[in-house]
Amino acid sequence: MIEIINVSKSFGGHKVLDNLNLNIKDGETTVIIGRSGCGKSVLLKHIIGLLKPDSGHVLIDGKDTTRMDEKELNEIRMKFGMLFQGAALFDSLTVLENVGFSMLEHSNATREEIAKRVKECLALVGLKDIEDKKPAELSGGMRKRVGLARAIFLRPQIILYDEPTTGLDPIMGDSINDLIVQLHSKLKVTSIAVTHDMTSAYKIGDRITMLYNGKIIADGDPEQIKNTKDPIVKQFITGAAAGPITEGIDFAHLI
Amino acid sequence: MFKNIAQVIGRRFIEFVRYAGGTAILLGETLFWIPIPPLRRRHIVEQMSKIGVDSLPIVSLISLFTGMVLALQSAYQMQKLSAEMYIASLVALSMTRELGPVLTALIVAGRTGASITAEIGTMKVTEQVDALETLATNPVKYLVVPRFLALIIMIPLLTLYSDIIGGLGGYLIGVHKLNVSHSMYMKMTWKALKYKDIYTGLIKSSFFAMIICIVACFEGMKTEGGAEGVGKATTASVVTSFILIIASDCFFTALFYFLT
Numbered sequence: 001m002i003e004i005i006n007v008s009k010s011f012g013g014h015k016v017l018d019n020l021n022l023n024i025k026d027g028e029t030t031v032i033i034g035r036s037g038c039g040k041s042v043l044l045k046h047i048i049g050l051l052k053p054d055s056g057h058v059l060i061d062g063k064d065t066t067r068m069d070e071k072e073l074n075e076i077r078m079k080f081g082m083l084f085q086g087a088a089l090f091d092s093l094t095v096l097e098n099v100g101f102s103m104l105e106h107s108n109a110t111r112e113e114i115a116k117r118v119k120e121c122l123a124l125v126g127l128k129d130i131e132d133k134k135p136a137e138l139s140g141g142m143r144k145r146v147g148l149a150r151a152i153f154l155r156p157q158i159i160l161y162d163e164p165t166t167g168l169d170p171i172m173g174d175s176i177n178d179l180i181v182q183l184h185s186k187l188k189v190t191s192i193a194v195t196h197d198m199t200s201a202y203k204i205g206d207r208i209t210m211l212y213n214g215k216i217i218a219d220g221d222p223e224q225i226k227n228t229k230d231p232i233v234k235q236f237i238t239g240a241a242a243g244p245i246t247e248g249i250d251f252a253h254l255i
Numbered sequence: 256m257f258k259n260i261a262q263v264i265g266r267r268f269i270e271f272v273r274y275a276g277g278t279a280i281l282l283g284e285t286l287f288w289i290p291i292p293p294l295r296r297r298h299i300v301e302q303m304s305k306i307g308v309d310s311l312p313i314v315s316l317i318s319l320f321t322g323m324v325l326a327l328q329s330a331y332q333m334q335k336l337s338a339e340m341y342i343a344s345l346v347a348l349s350m351t352r353e354l355g356p357v358l359t360a361l362i363v364a365g366r367t368g369a370s371i372t373a374e375i376g377t378m379k380v381t382e383q384v385d386a387l388e389t390l391a392t393n394p395v396k397y398l399v400v401p402r403f404l405a406l407i408i409m410i411p412l413l414t415l416y417s418d419i420i421g422g423l424g425g426y427l428i429g430v431h432k433l434n435v436s437h438s439m440y441m442k443m444t445w446k447a448l449k450y451k452d453i454y455t456g457l458i459k460s461s462f463f464a465m466i467i468c469i470v471a472c473f474e475g476m477k478t479e480g481g482a483e484g485v486g487k488a489t490t491a492s493v494v495t496s497f498i499l500i501i502a503s504d505c506f507f508t509a510l511f512y513f514l515t
Contacts, residue, residue, distance in 0.1 A: 045385070048389055050385050050388055050389065070393065074391035075391075077388075077389055077390075077391045078391055080389060082386070082389045084382045084385070084386055085382065086381055086382060088381060088382040088383045088385065088386035089383075089386075090378075090383055090386070090387075091377075091378075091383070101390050101392075102390045102391065102392075105293075105390070105391075105392055105397075106391060106392075150390075
């Protein structure tokens, strides 16, 4: 269970998260939607402890990560896997070293054992025989898949996805969505994805929440979100240029 | 008008304090993580090769020419006094006490410091540093410590090498151009040199190594704003290292002068 309680965060005087509250149950896939720059990734980084809130608490299985030292935080982080927006693979390492990084760094397992687990994880994301390649030799979609293989390597209980389909063509994006759904049903993990891609949100989410002006303004299953009466949520999910979100903004100068 | 000037001075002062505090914290964290296992020998050796072995050609070239120029420039005056043999002492002392440590540090700051900042800066803007943390790995331990140890080992060694090559440059000019005999040149070199001259140069070069590593890694770690940010951080890293190397050289030279 993940509990985000009254979390606020500002950067240079700009309040990105404003007294935000959100509970995420075990085994659920929650998609957080919102405009670019609204603080979705910031929220994700608070959940995994990469950022500390100015005020408020983040509880993972009842333990407050905002008060933990680095050692305790690292133990909690072992429960997580995270797929970054650009995959964030280490350029200087091979695919094998990237995927098996945590075991290479934190265990005494032999290279053969690690290579075996890497092979399993790569197979789960639909890749094989690329262990010796460097990230620069892979396409965007393959990099995301390798990033996903790295995220599931230690059999995490919680997987975080930061914009999983951004930068991919629609077909590759959809295959990543399929992969997320498959991994969720196979591994029975809690998943949290942030995205502004509604196709992806409807496909992977058991629950969709919308972040706007630092607060959660909508929360429900995909059907409830689709049929929302809230004009702000409606404008966002339909992708309309005119509406309450863009009120007072003149797009004419962009044309 | 005065308010604006005061604001600019105030802002610059706060930036300076933040920078000094940030680098001091990074140095503290680096020293804290050094004795904590794993040591990552492979990483350290890789960095030693990148920093030390790959810098040998450029250090050789610059040190050799500096030794030669030093001999030629001093010959201009020494010949008037028929004191060419003192060129050997002058070259040996100048190289070991001053030019060897400073030139080596400047070369490494320009070559390796820039590449460290660019590498860590790129890792920062592409979220690879965040990824390290999510994989329960401390970025200072993983990225800074191996570079710090490699620089602390390799810069003094490169400095010694630079001293020798600089001396060789002076020898080539002294013996083959100015007709000082081989035995006289060697005698004047060893007569002038004391252990103190060599180890004070090496102490200086160890501090320069610390400056280069901490400035380069700090600039890399605070990089923001994509490729443009990486470019700015790299420039800032080289300029700051150069300034700090020259300033601390002045400080150490004065310190050693008054202490001994």
